[in-house]
Amino acid sequence: MIYLDNNATTPIDPKVSEKMSQFLKEHFGNPSSLYPIGREVKEIITKARKVIAIALGASRTEIIFTGSGTEADNFALFGVLDAFPEKNEIITSSIEHPAVLETANYLEKKDVKVTYVPVDQYGTIDLDFLKSSITPKTSLISIMHANNELGTIQPIEAISKIAREKGVLLHTDAVQSFGKIDFKVKNLGVDLLSISAHKIYGPKGIGALYIRKGTNIKPFIHGGHQERQIRAGTENTSGIVGFGEAVRLLIEQGKKDKERIEKLAKRLKEGIESKIPKVKFNGHPENRIKGTLNFSFMGLEAEAILLALATKEIYVSTGSACSEDSEEVSHVLQAIGLKPEIARTSIRMSLGRFNTEEDIDTVLRELPEIIEKLREISAIDIDEE
Numbered sequence: 143m144i145y146l147d148n149n150a151t152t153p154i155d156p157k158v159s160e161k162m163s164q165f166l167k168e169h170f171g172n173p174s175s176l177y178p179i180g181r182e183v184k185e186i187i188t189k190a191r192k193v194i195a196i197a198l199g200a201s202r203t204e205i206i207f208t209g210s211g212t213e214a215d216n217f218a219l220f221g222v223l224d225a226f227p228e229k230n231e232i233i234t235s236s237i238e239h240p241a242v243l244e245t246a247n248y249l250e251k252k253d254v255k256v257t258y259v260p261v262d263q264y265g266t267i268d269l270d271f272l273k274s275s276i277t278p279k280t281s282l283i284s285i286m287h288a289n290n291e292l293g294t295i296q297p298i299e300a301i302s303k304i305a306r307e308k309g310v311l312l313h314t315d316a317v318q319s320f321g322k323i324d325f326k327v328k329n330l331g332v333d334l335l336s337i338s339a340h341k342i343y344g345p346k347g348i349g350a351l352y353i354r355k356g357t358n359i360k361p362f363i364h365g366g367h368q369e370r371q372i373r374a375g376t377e378n379t380s381g382i383v384g385f386g387e388a389v390r391l392l393i394e395q396g397k398k399d400k401e402r403i404e405k406l407a408k409r410l411k412e413g414i415e416s417k418i419p420k421v422k423f424n425g426h427p428e429n430r431i432k433g434t435l436n437f438s439f440m441g442l443e444a445e446a447i448l449l450a451l452a453t454k455e456i457y458v459s460t461g462s463a464c465s466e467d468s469e470e471v472s473h474v475l476q477a478i479g480l481k482p483e484i485a486r487t488s489i490r491m492s493l494g495r496f497n498t499e500e501d502i503d504t505v506l507r508e509l510p511e512i513i514e515k516l517r518e519i520s521a522i523d524i525d526e527e
């Protein structure tokens with residue numbers, strides 16, 4: 143199998159699953175319990191929290207565990223709006239993940255004014271538009287760090303300067319950038335930042351929200367005293383252990399992984415561009431997560447390419463994993479100005495830690511053949527486009 147859908151999810155690293163299964167065998171205590179078997183688990187959670195805080199350049203108390211990246215995003219938006227009842231305006235972008243976009247849509251129905259900042263042809267947001275959208279009633283700006291479909295990286299530091307000048311809080315969805323871009327929360331200048339374990343070779347169903355100390359935010363899940371009383375519920379202890387180990391591995395080998403992935407992706411990109419006619423690369427040429435490659439293959443349906451590749455056990459995506467089964471054309475590709483008929487021809491390949499040189503060789507052998515065959519039987523005349 144050749145797995146090229148690492149932006150959808152990553153395979154769990156064997157060291158992570160090992161650590162989790164050992165934990166599950168040895169510990170069942172509730173971290174809120176005061177006797178030793180509870181205390182031990184509490185300490186283990188604290189260690190994982192510390193590792194994640196170190197990786198982000200944050201302090202331990204600034205990390206709140208959530209049930210997913212999606213929950214972290216929801217927490218940021220709802221939590222801030224709840225804290226500022228008199229400021230019911232937020233600003234986001236047109237290319238956010240549904241975790242933010244659908245939440246913003248929902249909030250609009252609850253009388254929150256949402257401004258969606260447009261992007262250019264590469265998927266970079268319009269900073270002037272953003273700046274001019276801020277009003278005295280704006281409580282939060284939420285702009286993703288790196289886009290899941292294109293890999294394009296947003297100028298979060300510049301947005302942070304604008305947000306600070308205007309006294310507006312800044313959240314970034316760093317689910318795709320964490321582990322792929324070297325950053326620290328202080329340098330980005332954000333108040334809130336979302337991450338998720340299953341994008342970094344950790345388990346599914348565990349994420350975290352970084353909340354800068356002193357940030358005014360209301361509790362998101364009400365109940366017990368867990369997570370500083372702002373995200374109640376008995377902790378996903380084994381998930382947290384796995385998350386901590388995944389982040390420890392990032393600290394240990396993230397730089398080496400990144401260099402290797404970038405080299406492989408460069409070879410794959412250049413190979414596709416030289417071997418396949420009528421392809422269009424989508425995303426920023428430089429300012430992007432290099433392991434994410436999005437191509438339009440003129441004249442073809444992306445699903446047909448995806449299925450043909452799947453018969454060779456090569457797995458890619460037609461865009462965001464969450465919209466895979468919907469008929470909708472990717473909102474991201476539309477936002478960068480692709481016509482729906484071009485957007486429908488687009489495939490995303492996202493590389494990860496476990497991809498090899500042989501994977502790239504195989505794809506560069508199989509893909510041109512598949513495209514050629516599909517174009518032979520395709521009814522669409524690509525020269526017309």
Ligand code: PLP
Nearest residue numbers: 210211212239241290317318338
């Ligand atoms: N934000 C971005 C940019 C993502 O790519 C994803 C996952 O696809 C999420 C949020 C949601 O994370 P999770 O799957 O942990 O809910």
